[in-house]
Amino acid sequence: MKVTFPDGSSREYDAGITLNQVAQSIGPRLAREALAAVVDGSLADMSTAVEDSAKIRFLTFQDEEGVDVFRHSSSHVMAQAVKRLYPEAKLAIGPPIQDGFYYDIDVEERISETDLARIEEEMARIVSERIPFTRKVLPRQEAMELFEKLGEDYKVELIRELEDDTVSVYWQGDFVDMCRGPHVPDTGYVKSYKLLHTAGAYWRGDEHNKMLQRLYGTSWFDKKDLKAYLDRLEEAKKRDHRKLGKELDLFSILEEAGPGFVIYHPKGALIRTILEDFEKREHLKRGYQIVVGPQLLKLDMWKKSGHFENYRENMYFTEVEDTQYGIKPMNCLSHMLIYRSKIRSYRDLPIRYFELGTVYRHEKSGVLHGLLRLRGFTQDDAHLLCTPEQLNGEIRGVINFVKDVMGVFGFEYEMEISTRPEKSIGSDEDWQRATEALKQALYDEEIPFSVNEGDGAFYGPKIDVILKDAIGRMWQCATVQCDFALPERFDLEYVGQDGQRHRPIMLHRVILGSIDRFLGVLIEHYAGAFPAWLAPVQVKILTITDRSANYAQSVAERLIHEGFRVESDLRNEKIGYKIREARLEKVPYMLIIGEKEAAAGAVAVRHREDGDRGLASLDRFIGNVRAEMLPPVLE
RNA sequence: GCCGGGAUAGCUCAGUCGGUAGAGCAACUGAUUCGUAAUCAGUAGGUCGGCGGUUCAAGUCCGCUUCCCGGCUCCA
Numbered sequence: 115m116k117v118t119f120p121d122g123s124s125r126e127y128d129a130g131i132t133l134n135q136v137a138q139s140i141g142p143r144l145a146r147e148a149l150a151a152v153v154d155g156s157l158a159d160m161s162t163a164v165e166d167s168a169k170i171r172f173l174t175f176q177d178e179e180g181v182d183v184f185r186h187s188s189s190h191v192m193a194q195a196v197k198r199l200y201p202e203a204k205l206a207i208g209p210p211i212q213d214g215f216y217y218d219i220d221v222e223e224r225i226s227e228t229d230l231a232r233i234e235e236e237m238a239r240i241v242s243e244r245i246p247f248t249r250k251v252l253p254r255q256e257a258m259e260l261f262e263k264l265g266e267d268y269k270v271e272l273i274r275e276l277e278d279d280t281v282s283v284y285w286q287g288d289f290v291d292m293c294r295g296p297h298v299p300d301t302g303y304v305k306s307y308k309l310l311h312t313a314g315a316y317w318r319g320d321e322h323n324k325m326l327q328r329l330y331g332t333s334w335f336d337k338k339d340l341k342a343y344l345d346r347l348e349e350a351k352k353r354d355h356r357k358l359g360k361e362l363d364l365f366s367i368l369e370e371a372g373p374g375f376v377i378y379h380p381k382g383a384l385i386r387t388i389l390e391d392f393e394k395r396e397h398l399k400r401g402y403q404i405v406v407g408p409q410l411l412k413l414d415m416w417k418k419s420g421h422f423e424n425y426r427e428n429m430y431f432t433e434v435e436d437t438q439y440g441i442k443p444m445n446c447l448s449h450m451l452i453y454r455s456k457i458r459s460y461r462d463l464p465i466r467y468f469e470l471g472t473v474y475r476h477e478k479s480g481v482l483h484g485l486l487r488l489r490g491f492t493q494d495d496a497h498l499l500c501t502p503e504q505l506n507g508e509i510r511g512v513i514n515f516v517k518d519v520m521g522v523f524g525f526e527y528e529m530e531i532s533t534r535p536e537k538s539i540g541s542d543e544d545w546q547r548a549t550e551a552l553k554q555a556l557y558d559e560e561i562p563f564s565v566n567e568g569d570g571a572f573y574g575p576k577i578d579v580i581l582k583d584a585i586g587r588m589w590q591c592a593t594v595q596c597d598f599a600l601p602e603r604f605d606l607e608y609v610g611q612d613g614q615r616h617r618p619i620m621l622h623r624v625i626l627g628s629i630d631r632f633l634g635v636l637i638e639h640y641a642g643a644f645p646a647w648l649a650p651v652q653v654k655i656l657t658i659t660d661r662s663a664n665y666a667q668s669v670a671e672r673l674i675h676e677g678f679r680v681e682s683d684l685r686n687e688k689i690g691y692k693i694r695e696a697r698l699e700k701v702p703y704m705l706i707i708g709e710k711e712a713a714a715g716a717v718a719v720r721h722r723e724d725g726d727r728g729l730a731s732l733d734r735f736i737g738n739v740r741a742e743m744l745p746p747v748l749e
Numbered sequence: 750g751c752c753g754g755g756a757u758a759g760c761u762c763a764g765u766c767g768g769u770a771g772a773g774c775a776a777c778u779g780a781u782u783c784g785u786a787a788u789c790a791g792u793a794g795g796u797c798g799g800c801g802g803u804u805c806a807a808g809u810c811c812g813c814u815u816c817c818c819g820g821c822u823c824c825a
Contacts, residue, residue, distance in 0.1 A: 225753090692786095
């Protein structure tokens with residue numbers, strides 16, 4: 115029989131040869147590194163015998179599927195260790211995930227993070243035993259009986275729901291798990307792993323179900339890669355915006371003031387203001403009009419919009435003089451009221467209202483997380499009202515706006531479309547049209563996207579933009595939501611060319627999303643070292659001795675006059691100490707001033723990254739850095 | 750909201766068996782006038798998250814509670 119490989123080459127083998135033997139015939143390195151294979155499009159274990167001519171692709175840790183197989187096998191090794199230590203533990207599911215794997219386990223005893231070391235030791239034993247993973251295909255009924263006998267209730271439940279007549283199970287010595295596979299040849303492959311933490315997780319992700327104990331781990335083919343990954347985690351920890359926010363004195367979130375509410379200190383408030391000014395300018399340039407709505411609106415308004423019915427549990431309410439009010443969790447209401455304040459013609463459209471709107475949402479206590487998840491935050495929100503003919507162009511305009519702004523910060527991004535959720539308003543037909551409009555805009559812009567079924571807002575489907583930061587982490591910020599329902603509820607109209615009244619379509623959209631969250635993401639993206647235009651202090655003047663203080667002050671005055679943000683350190687401290695402090699504050703430029711500089715009317719320039727840049731006249735320094743000190747202006 | 754862990758000086762953290770709290774950095778005072786990542790000495794600083802209980806005695810043990818951290822669910 116003939117086996118064809120991905121490069122198009124082929125070889126002849128006797129029928130019945132195993133994939134492992136095929137790999138060996140090609141080379142010892144492949145035989146060592148192959149984890150599983152794809153045979154005519156389906157995944158298979160290396161021990162699988164090949165009976166007919168086939169196309170074969172071997173999977174190593176270099177392939178995405180290979181990594182998944184490897185991590186999946188790792189989770190089985192962990193599960194086996196857990197069963198040795200906790201024989202009554204019932205296993206739920208144990209899939210591979212980004213950078214690792216987990217297993218959900220139902221066991222009476224609490225497994226703490228210190229127990230993870232014991233489980234790791236047991237895993238080491240299992241790895242050194244090099245136990246083969248053996249696949250068996252059982253009739254459904256037989257598999258059900260097997261797991262019933264073992265008391266594996268969750269597996270039984272899973273099997274019961276399977277459509278197939280047969281179920282594959284994998285044995286590792288005396289440990290058995292129901293599993294589609296494939297797996298690596300034996301447990302000896304899983305040499306480089308670490309268990310990271312424990313967590314609670316609902317069975318099947320449903321908060322009405324029992325909470326299981328989830329054990330998270332990571333595993334890599336190579337020890338080096340494990341080390342690199344653990345270093346990456348350390349790096350992420352160093353960039354944590356909550357830690358940097360405190361160190362750089364940007365903001366605080368205090369128990370006494372209320373959870374989920376940020377208090378911006380001068381430097382944090384300054385960065386926010388710079389971002390907001392940048393946004394206002396860019397919006398005005400793109401034909402948006404800045405508007406401002408009130409923080410509270412009468413409850414009736416929220417009933418009319420559907421927020422009271424669909425979003426109540428996230429809202430704050432208050433009562434004044436026997437009238438009930440809702441504190442705004444979104445900005446759309448005022449914007450619709452402005453639209454409705456006079457008769458609109460098709461000639462007026464599109465209308466784009468922009469508001470840096472501060473909203474309050476009652477988020478569940480367990481979800482709050484620094485600036486990334488707050489109960490009060492400010493959105494760079496806009497509502498675009500347009501005709502059906504304009505819809506495509508408006509969506510594309512927003513997408514391009516997002517593209518331009520993300521370029522400024524150096525983010526790559528992916529896009530995702532979310533469709534109608536269960537709790538929602540509007541007709542199916544409108545949802546269909548809205549979803550199509552979003553898709554069409556992405557096709558037209560040639561932007562690939564994934565689809566997230568049932569994840570839209572209650573009033574319409576949306577495009578979410580997922581950013582990728584400097585160390586590869588993903589964040590959700592921008593979103594565009596297409597809405598036919600609210601214009602209907604608020605009876606928004608325009609007079610068309612035909613003299614008839616028509617319903618406009620509304621787009622809800624944010625670019626940065628929440629300014630607060632975006633700032634948190636930026637802190638982590640830049641590791642606190644903001645580009646000069648965003649840095650709260652752009653230049654720090656450091657004197658060698660107090661004999662240069664007068665000259666240093668004149669330099670500071672000049673720079674402030676030029677519009678730079680400047681601080682001076684005139685203390686009687688050694689220069690090394692002052693540099694160290696300025697570096698910890700991540701100030702982009704340090705100007706070192708001694709008698710030499712004073713005599714020459716110059717400054718010694720030091721950059722936070724490259725260090726000493728040598729002497730320059732003050733004028734030359736100003737000329738060189740002016741451009742990077744100013745906010746970018748987009749085309 | 751749920752599961753697990755935690756809260757000690759401004760910050761980072763130690764505190765043994767229950768016996769009335771400690772370090773480094775920061776702050777303050779003094780000395781030092783110094784050339785590219787930490788000068789030296791001294792002083793001050795605490796309702797041990799909050800409330801209650803056990804005890805002769807609680808930072809330490811128990812209960813409740815608030816907030817934080819890691820997840821789950823949810824989300825800008």
